Amino acid sequence: MKLVESIMTKNPCYTVGKKIAVKGLMLHSVGCPQPRASAFINSWNRVDYTRACVYGFIDALDGTIYQTLPWNHRGWHCGSGKNGSGNDTHIGVEMCEPACTTYTGGATFKVADGKLEEARACAKRSYDAAVELFAMLCGKFGLDPLADGVIVSHAEGHKRGIASNHGDSEHLWRQLGLPCSMDGFRRDVKAALGGSVAESSSASDADSKRMQTAELKNLSDADVIAKVGTLFSVDQREGGILASVSLAQFILESGYGKSELAQNANNVFGMKKNLSGNTWGGSAWDGVSVYGKQTQEYVDGKYVTVTADFRKYSCVEDSIADHSAYLLGAVDGKKLRYEGLKGCTDYQKAVQIIKDGGYATSPDYVEKLCTIIERWELTKWDVKDAVSVADGGGMANGDCPFLVKVSIPDLNIRKGAGTNTGKTGRHTGVGVFTVEEVRQGKGSEMGWGRLKSGAGWIALSFCERV
Numbered sequence: 001m002k003l004v005e006s007i008m009t010k011n012p013c014y015t016v017g018k019k020i021a022v023k024g025l026m027l028h029s030v031g032c033p034q035p036r037a038s039a040f041i042n043s044w045n046r047v048d049y050t051r052a053c054v055y056g057f058i059d060a061l062d063g064t065i066y067q068t069l070p071w072n073h074r075g076w077h078c079g080s081g082k083n084g085s086g087n088d089t090h091i092g093v094e095m096c097e098p099a100c101t102t103y104t105g106g107a108t109f110k111v112a113d114g115k116l117e118e119a120r121a122c123a124k125r126s127y128d129a130a131v132e133l134f135a136m137l138c139g140k141f142g143l144d145p146l147a148d149g150v151i152v153s154h155a156e157g158h159k160r161g162i163a164s165n166h167g168d169s170e171h172l173w174r175q176l177g178l179p180c181s182m183d184g185f186r187r188d189v190k191a192a193l194g195g196s197v198a199e200s201s202s203a204s205d206a207d208s209k210r211m212q213t214a215e216l217k218n219l220s221d222a223d224v225i226a227k228v229g230t231l232f233s234v235d236q237r238e239g240g241i242l243a244s245v246s247l248a249q250f251i252l253e254s255g256y257g258k259s260e261l262a263q264n265a266n267n268v269f270g271m272k273k274n275l276s277g278n279t280w281g282g283s284a285w286d287g288v289s290v291y292g293k294q295t296q297e298y299v300d301g302k303y304v305t306v307t308a309d310f311r312k313y314s315c316v317e318d319s320i321a322d323h324s325a326y327l328l329g330a331v332d333g334k335k336l337r338y339e340g341l342k343g344c345t346d347y348q349k350a351v352q353i354i355k356d357g358g359y360a361t362s363p364d365y366v367e368k369l370c371t372i373i374e375r376w377e378l379t380k381w382d383v384k385d386a387v388s389v390a391d392g393g394g395m396a397n398g399d400c401p402f403l404v405k406v407s408i409p410d411l412n413i414r415k416g417a418g419t420n421t422g423k424t425g426r427h428t429g430v431g432v433f434t435v436e437e438v439r440q441g442k443g444s445e446m447g448w449g450r451l452k453s454g455a456g457w458i459a460l461s462f463c464e465r466v
Contacts, residue, residue, distance in 0.1 A: 026154060037059040056068055085161075095130055096122075108171075131185065187431040233381050246324065271311045292310070294307050401436050426455060
């Protein structure tokens with residue numbers, strides 16, 4: 001982390017010198033096409049600049065962090081009056097944004113032709129620097145990144161009633177199609193603190209860190225998509241089913257995660273206990289937990305009401321995984337029921353394959369899914385050239401740094417690349433981690449990854465690239 005002290009000594013927030021007891025951190029994004037931190041520092045470091053003062057800017061071109069206010073001073077970064085109470089409790093940091101964007105209204109912007117990858121690189125550079133900075137600040141002030149209200153975006157601050165009504169920072173990642181979210185950001189900060197996002201190694205504690213549909217109940221439709229989108233991008237990398245298609249099915253079949261079945265059973269696809277007599281490998285369902293409810297089926301040209309048992313899952317991730325395992329493994333006789341779905345890059349064709357395989361009885365199922373995909377531009381969540389980790393894709397030194405997801409609570413962290421090296425005595429926990437180096441070593445066909453946190457090495461065969 002490159003941290004440069006550049007205190008804005010002329011800004012009134014500095015000269016007044018009011019102090020706060022730091023209780024949290026707020027992540028902002030500047031909301032204009034300016035990647036250079038110096039542009040803001042030069043503009044804000046004036047005695048007459050009474051509109052705002054943040055604690056730092058992250059340069060989007062090189063990732064340098066410029067500290068602009070002492071960490072215990074009171075800044076002005078989340079509005080004024082009742083909706084600006086976060087100024088009294090939270091440190092606010094701004095991520096600068098790519099120069100190749102043009103804002104068209106509110107938090108909506110467009111990217112110049114041919115500049116999408118450049119924009120994504122800038123945003124990812126700022127994200128990575130913010131993770132390191134927030135980890136340092138959490139350590140400095142004894143904050144738990146995963147505790148409620150400790151790390152929030154400006155948008156989340158508004159929902160909590162402590163900040164003005166802005167859309168940052170999620171708006172930037174969402175419109176650039178990056179697999180980033182505030183939940184993921186908090187997990188990355190926790191990982192950077194010490195390589196662990198779960199203090200307990202029990203399965204039940206690990207599950208508590210995974211997504212529950214109760215988290216979606218009071219969110220807007222757009223916010224639900226932003227919150228769950230990354231889960232579908234990860235699932236596409238693992239299995240090869242387009243994220244946009246699975247996400248559209250989630251929206252249609254669970255009402256944005258708010259249906260009775262979703263809220264009571266974490267079942268976001270309407271997966272019944274038994275599906276057409278099929279069995280398949282890789283099921284994430286425990287084989288026991290069920291939830292009974294009435295449902296409608298389209299039979300002989302009309303809808304009829306039937307009572308059925310549906311699968312109950314411990315988390316949303318398991319529901320997604322089981323749904324994909326079914327689509328990839330269900331058979332009709334000796335033939336795959338949804339043959340051609342894996343690796344299909346055309347969402348219209350993929351949806352038709354699902355319908356033709358007998359997944360849904362509704363005659364307008366294909367039209368409904370395509371309309372949802374186009375309305376919400378869900379293809380932004382699709383992963384280009386997605387390769388399953390099991391095939392060895394994207395887990396090489398040339399790809400560093402990259403993120404991996406660990407889904408088991410007790411993955412050992414070792415002192416070197418191989419099971420023939422000593423254990424550090426620590427485990428990763430469940431979460432997302434940054435790998436800075438890859439080496440071959442005993443005990444992991446996928447190689448070993450060195451954690452950015454400095455905690456040690458992990459076996460990549462037990463991880464998935466995100």
